[in-house]
Amino acid sequence: MTSSLRVAGVDLAAEPAGTALAVLQCEPGAAGQPALVQLASLELGLDDAALVAGTRDCTLVGIDCALGWPAEFVRFVGRHAEGHPPGETDSGDKDWRRSLAYRETDRVVREVSGRWPLSVATDRLGLTALRCAVLVDRFAADGRVVDRSGAAPSGVVEVYPAMALRHWGLTQRQYKTDVDARRTLIAALEQAAPWLDVSAHRELMTSSADALDAVIAALVALAHALGATLAPTAAQVALARVEGWIAMPTLSLAELGARALAPTPTSAPAPATPSAHLAAPPSALPPEGE
Numbered sequence: 463m464t465s466s467l468r469v470a471g472v473d474l475a476a477e478p479a480g481t482a483l484a485v486l487q488c489e490p491g492a493a494g495q496p497a498l499v500q501l502a503s504l505e506l507g508l509d510d511a512a513l514v515a516g517t518r519d520c521t522l523v524g525i526d527c528a529l530g531w532p533a534e535f536v537r538f539v540g541r542h543a544e545g546h547p548p549g550e551t552d553s554g555d556k557d558w559r560r561s562l563a564y565r566e567t568d569r570v571v572r573e574v575s576g577r578w579p580l581s582v583a584t585d586r587l588g589l590t591a592l593r594c595a596v597l598v599d600r601f602a603a604d605g606r607v608v609d610r611s612g613a614a615p616s617g618v619v620e621v622y623p624a625m626a627l628r629h630w631g632l633t634q635r636q637y638k639t640d641v642d643a644r645r646t647l648i649a650a651l652e653q654a655a656p657w658l659d660v661s662a663h664r665e666l667m668t669s670s671a672d673a674l675d676a677v678i679a680a681l682v683a684l685a686h687a688l689g690a691t692l693a694p695t696a697a698q699v700a701l702a703r704v705e706g707w708i709a710m711p712t713l714s715l716a717e718l719g720a721r722a723l724a725p726t727p728t729s730a731p732a733p734a735t736p737s738a739h740l741a742a743p744p745s746a747l748p749p750e751g752e
Contacts, residue, residue: 471679524683
């Protein structure tokens with residue numbers, strides 16, 4: 463069984479005050495007891511140094527923040543800063559603006575889940591992404607392999623807890639602001655994943671939406687470490703290594719638990735890939751981000 467596997471989830475904010483870190487450990491069962499995935503630690507209020515130090519013994523860190531910006535957005539802003547006129551394809555219309563606002567991985571998430579992630583180029587997520595860019599460089603300076611696509615042996619991967627919760631059928635729309643909604647969501651999570659032991663930190667998960675999101679981020683990191691997330695296609699991987707790639711779970715929580723606690727395979731399963739390169743995003747306005 464994967465008793466040595468230890469993964470982390472980071473709910474990143476622009477400031478330490480809104481930042482949470484969760485660490486999961488796969489634990490073999492004692493005599494007569496089932497194996498479990500244990501929520502080994504859960505902390506709030508972490509700066510970059512604490513995040514780096516607190517994840518050194520983890521195989522993988524799932525970060526709830528974009529790891530890069532849309533390549534076309536970067537190209538356009540760079541040309542604009544240098545005083546170049548718009549190119550022939552820079553029309554300024556709605557479809558063009560959306561092609562700059564969203565990354566390829568955002569378009570895949572939209573295709574799979576029906577919802578747009580927040581735009582790192584044009585939404586409030588950008589402030590957190592600035593911190594994330596520095597944090598990821600600090601992970602690299604600490605000796606971690608960093609591949610923004612999340613491909614092994616990268617020690618970091620981009621995650622999106624709200625999308626993962628929808629995939630797992632755990633929807634509590636007000637959980638970010640309502641303690642009762644968080645309590646209901648945690649109960650549903652424990653029912654869907656009886657192999658996950660969060661008992662030592664349930665109170666903090668209930669009182670803090672940031673702490674709860676860090677736990678979900680760690681679960682997605684676990685899925686990614688076990689080859690149970692959607693990977694970019696061969697046509698998408700080069701862009702994913704620049705823009706980042708959201709790890710979307712492909713298994714139910716029951717299936718994830720079975721894989722996490724199964725005997726250790728000789729090699730990790732290959733992650734799923736989309737069947738084809740996706741087209742540009744629909745022009746309809748995205749719903750309000752979560």
